[in-house]
Amino acid sequence: MNFAELRRRAEEAANSARNAVPSSSKGSRYEPVRPTLGPAKSAERYPSQAERTRQSTVLNWEQSKHVAPAPPRRLPSASSHAQGGAPAETAVAASTPALPARAPPPPARKPAGLGPPAPPPRKPSHLAAPRTPSPLASPALEHEADALQRPTPAPPYRYAVEHDLPSPASSVLPRENASQRNSLDPTRSAAPAFKRFSEYTDQDKNDLFAVLDSFFDSRFDVVVVGKPASEEALEPPSRRQQAHSAPYLPPASPPPVARSTRPRLADPSSSSASTPQPYAPTPKPRELHAPSYPPPSSHSSAALSLLHYLLHAPFSTAWFADLSSPLPPSLVGRSDVRFTASFSQRGTHKALVGCALFGDASTAWWRLSWDAASEQRGTAHVDVARQARYRPAPDLAGQEWTAERLYAASERYGVRVARFAEEARERGVPVARGECWDVASEALKAVEADEATRGPRAARRPLVSVGRTHGALLYYANAGAEGKRDADGRVVGTWKGGDVYVRPGDVVEWRQVRISEVGARQGAYMMLGDPDHTAVVTSVSPPHATPSIASSAPYVDAAYPLASLNAITVVEQSLGYAPTSRTYDLGSMSAGELWIYRPCGMQELCGYEEVSPQWPEEQGVQCWSIGELGD
Incomplete structure (x- = not known):
C-alpha cells in the first residue's frame, strides 16, 4: 500500500465523520437542558427526545475535538529479535521504520573542589613490569592475599557508652565468675544486678521521669499560651517565676495541653511534699442526665464549695505564703477556673486577696492574713485569719434571662464573633x-478589645472563655446511654433561656460526638472531640419546631428533641490545620454530649466587669457569705 492510497482512505474516514453530525441552522454550540417546574408555556416545555439526542451528539462531538492523541508505541529493537525474542506485532513492526535509539544522558558534573581526588593515571600495559611469582608463594597464600584486597563489610558498631545490663551474648557463653569475665575483657566492669521497677525508690522514679520529660520535650515542642496556675503550682521552684511583692497571675487560661504521659510526682524540695493530700470538698454524685461539664461540686456552685474549704477546712500547709502561685489546693488540676491574686505587706503583717471565676459563672473571693513571725515559726497555716465571699451561678431560667436580653447579646457580641471566625477561615491561617478552642477564645478577646475602645461608659466587656464555657448556656443534649430519648427514639435535650433560636456567633462544645455532615454518603460519620472540640456557629438552618417555652419564667424546655434544630454550619480548626467550614446534621448525632453557648456581657452574667484581686465590697460588687442565700 503506497502513500496515495493511505491519504485517500484518511479523507474518506474524515468525510464520513462529518456527515454523521446532524446539521443545524443555529450552529453546533451546546446548550444544557433546563427543565422548568410548574405550569409552563409552550415555548418553555421540556425538549423532545430528538432534541435531547441531538444535543447529546453535539456535546460528544465537541468533546472529541479536545481529546489528546494517543502516545506513540515503543517498537521492539533489532537486538531483541537477534536474541530470539518474538515481537508483539510482527506485521506493524515490519512495515514501520525503526525509531532511532535515544542516547543516554551525559553524567552529571560535580563542582570543582568537591569529592575525592582523581586516581593517578595508569601506565600502559606494554610499559608495566612483568609479574614474577615468588618462589616461596603457594596457591593458598595467593588466594588469601587476593581475599584481603577485596572490599570487606564495615566492622560492627561499638557503643561509646557501656550499658549496665549484660549483653545477650553473655547468656550463650558458659557460666563463669566476674573475675574470669574481667580477665577476658579488662575494659568491661562487673554488671550490677537487675533492679525491677517495683523496687525503685521515690528518688529513682523522679530521676526516671525527669529523663523522660527531657526526652519528650526535646522532640515535641508544644507551646502553651497562658499556662494555667494549676500547672505552675506543680513545677519545681527552679522553673517558677521570681516572686514579686504583688504578683498578678494571668486571668484567663486555656484548657491544658498534655505535654507528657507520665504521672506527676510531688516535688521533693517543696514543703508540702511530705504532707498528705490537702482537704478538698467531696463532690456530690452526678444526677440522672446531668452534664459532665462543669465538674460536679459539693454544693450548689463551685464558688460555694471553695468557700467551705477556705473557711472551715484545716490547712495542712501555708500554701498562701507561696508568692509564685498562691492557688488553693482544692483548685489544683482544674482547668475550668480563671484565677488571680495579689499580695501585700505592712511591717510584719501580710495579706493575700484572691479571686476565682469558675466555668459555671460563679465567683469566689478570699482574704487571708497572717504574721511574719508565725510564718518563721511554721505555724502560719494555723494562725491565719480567713474571710471569703461569693456570687452563685446565674439562674439562666430566671426572670432576667428573657428572649429580648439574649437576642440583644447576640446582636452585640455574636455578630462580631461570627465575623471573626469567617475572616479566619478566609485567611487560611491557624x-x-x-x-x-482558640477560635472561640480569640474571637471573644477581639470583641473585648473592641469594646475597650468605646470608652469606660459605653464599654461592656464580654465573658472571655473560661474552660469550656463561652457565655450563657442555651441548650444541652446527651446522645449517649445516660441521655434522654423520647418515644420515637430521638435524642432529647434541655433548652434554657427565653430565646428559642440558635444564632450566628453562638459557640458549640462537643464531647466525643458521633455525627454526620449534611450531604454525606450513607453510613459516613465523624467523631468530634478527643475528648472535647469547639466550633463557632456561622449559619443555622430553620428549626423543624420551636421549643415549648412559656411566656414567663422559668424558661426551660427539658423535652426538646435535638433533631428539631436541623443543621448548623460552623467554623472550626484542628491542630496543624487552618480553619474550615462544615455543616452538621444534628439529627444524625448518635453519641456524645453537646453544649451551645450564647456570648454575653460579663456584667450581665457575673455581676462585675473584670476579674480583679480586690475585695468585692470595695468595688461595689454584690456578694454573699455562707448561709445568706440558704445554701
Missing part, C-alpha cells in the same frame, strides 16, 4: 496555637 488561629493562635491552632487548637479548636
